[in-house]
Amino acid sequence: MKGFTTKQIVATGIGAAVFIILSRFAAIPTGVPNTSIETAYAFLAFMAVLFGPVTAGLIGLIGHGLKDAILYGSPWWSWVIVSGFVGFGIGLIANRIRLEEGGLTTRKIILFNVTQAIVQAIGWIIIAPVLDILIYSEPANKVFVQGAVAATSNILTVGVIGTLLLVTYAKTRSKAGSLKREV
Amino acid sequence: MAVEMLGYIEKTSPIHRLTGTTKLIGFLLFTTATMFTYDTRVLLVMGLVSIVLFRLSRIRFREVRFVLIFTALFVLINALAVYLFEPEQGVEIYGSRHVLLEGIGRFTVTAEQLFYLFNLILKYSVIVPIAVLFLVTTHPTEFASSLNRIGVPYKIAFAVSLALRYIPDVQADFRTIANAQEARGIAVSHGSLWQRARNSIQILLPLLFTSLERIETVSNAMDLRGFGAGRKRTWYNQKTMNQIDYVAISCIVLLTIFSFVVTFYDGNRFYNPF
Numbered sequence: 001m002k003g004f005t006t007k008q009i010v011a012t013g014i015g016a017a018v019f020i021i022l023s024r025f026a027a028i029p030t031g032v033p034n035t036s037i038e039t040a041y042a043f044l045a046f047m048a049v050l051f052g053p054v055t056a057g058l059i060g061l062i063g064h065g066l067k068d069a070i071l072y073g074s075p076w077w078s079w080v081i082v083s084g085f086v087g088f089g090i091g092l093i094a095n096r097i098r099l100e101e102g103g104l105t106t107r108k109i110i111l112f113n114v115t116q117a118i119v120q121a122i123g124w125i126i127i128a129p130v131l132d133i134l135i136y137s138e139p140a141n142k143v144f145v146q147g148a149v150a151a152t153s154n155i156l157t158v159g160v161i162g163t164l165l166l167v168t169y170a171k172t173r174s175k176a177g178s179l180k181r182e183v
Numbered sequence: 184m185a186v187e188m189l190g191y192i193e194k195t196s197p198i199h200r201l202t203g204t205t206k207l208i209g210f211l212l213f214t215t216a217t218m219f220t221y222d223t224r225v226l227l228v229m230g231l232v233s234i235v236l237f238r239l240s241r242i243r244f245r246e247v248r249f250v251l252i253f254t255a256l257f258v259l260i261n262a263l264a265v266y267l268f269e270p271e272q273g274v275e276i277y278g279s280r281h282v283l284l285e286g287i288g289r290f291t292v293t294a295e296q297l298f299y300l301f302n303l304i305l306k307y308s309v310i311v312p313i314a315v316l317f318l319v320t321t322h323p324t325e326f327a328s329s330l331n332r333i334g335v336p337y338k339i340a341f342a343v344s345l346a347l348r349y350i351p352d353v354q355a356d357f358r359t360i361a362n363a364q365e366a367r368g369i370a371v372s373h374g375s376l377w378q379r380a381r382n383s384i385q386i387l388l389p390l391l392f393t394s395l396e397r398i399e400t401v402s403n404a405m406d407l408r409g410f411g412a413g414r415k416r417t418w419y420n421q422k423t424m425n426q427i428d429y430v431a432i433s434c435i436v437l438l439t440i441f442s443f444v445v446t447f448y449d450g451n452r453f454y455n456p457f
Binding site: 004005006007009010011012013014015016017018020021022024025026028030037039042043046058062063066069070071072073074075077135136137138139140141142145146160161164165168169 | 188189190214218221247250251253254257264265267268269272276303306307310311313314315318336338339341342343344345346347348349350352353354357361371376379380383384386387388390391394397398399401402405406410411453
């Protein structure tokens with residue numbers, strides 16, 4: 001746990017709180033049963049890019065775990081693990097985007113979206129269903145359909161809302177090396 | 184936007200007197216056991232134990248009713264979905280087929296399927312009283328110290344404690360922002376899907392910036408007080424373990440071992456009455 005800065009710890013804690021509030025109050029039902037636009041994942045993706053894999057992975061784990069516990073009475077472990085995985089996976093590109101320095105180029109936005117799509121596809125279509133089968137022996141076609149629906153909706157949510165959050169944030173940062181010496 | 188969330192409920196009961204560490208260990212072992220087993224006998228015993236413990240805690244049913252109803256609904260919808268997708272999953276698992284009703288097309292009713300669904304519902308439900316109990320009888324600050332006690336690094340334990348501490352604050356922020364935007368005619372509660380998704384960004388952005396600012400303030404305050412300087416940390420709310428704690432932990436360990444033995448002694452985690 002060396003190198004885990006105070007700021008990252010606080011970001012984990014408060015980030016998890018925001019994740020819980022967003023999944024409780026800011027999920028927009030789509031009309032398809034059990035599927036909603038989970039704005040919490042757009043937020044998670046943003047935190048992943050800003051604070052890196054460890055912080056975002058923990059936000060996913062703690063946020064989702066506590067949310068399930070507080071709202072449903074017990075954590076649904078297979079999906080909690082996937083939330084942690086999604087945060088961690090997207091966080092891996094934090095160093096290549098360097099959001100703090102502003103200057104969010106089109107290439108970086110594409111990198112972000114390709115990464116989030118791959119990570120979430122692995123998480124929701126492979127890890128979550130496989131864990132559901134291993135732990136709960138649920139029928140394969142049911143869990144894979146569920147996973148595919150979750151993947152589609154979450155990839156779109158992060159793609160649209162998550163990208164917008166990044167762009168807006170980047171605009172508030174002054175670009176590194178943007179100062180010029182007056183002659 | 185009535186808020187119904189589980190939180191600490193102050194009472195005097197044997198369960199409240201146990202240390203947070205004991206309850207955390209109990210909760211984790213109990214969860215692990217129910218995660219692995221699919222044995223009806225084990226699930227029934229564990230269900231019974233969790234109900235007895237619930238009674239012992241003096242928590243009344245109506246104090247946690249909203250969560251239980253919410254979860255029951257969720258578990259039932261899930262079981263229904265399982266049936267719709269695979270009406271003969273039970274036949275596959277138990278390896279025999281007793282048709283009770285031919286039904287329509289592929290939607291047959293077999294004894295195996297009913298038994299499988301019963302087990303599925305049971306498996307999801309037995310953990311609920313224990314998890315609810317753990318949450319409502321453990322003070323949040325003690326929860327963090329317990330995590331630390333069982334080996335979670337204190338920095339992570341502290342993050343969990345921060346999360347619990349800031350849920351009400353973030354919720355207040357969220358509400359203020361949502362009300363302000365609604366006053367401007369930007370609502371997330373109605374309108375077309377696209378409209379609502381677009382409007383949600385108008386709430387998300389202010390919430391994001393407020394939270395980043397809060398992270399800045401809190402982490403500066405903690406740094407100024409020298410947080411993270413030591414390798415270890417003491418906890419104001421940590422209770423010392425008593426004899427009763429060791430007894431409770433031993434019981435739950437025995438229960439876990441019992442569940443694993445009964446579940447796996449015949450090499451299959453399902454109990455097959457057919």
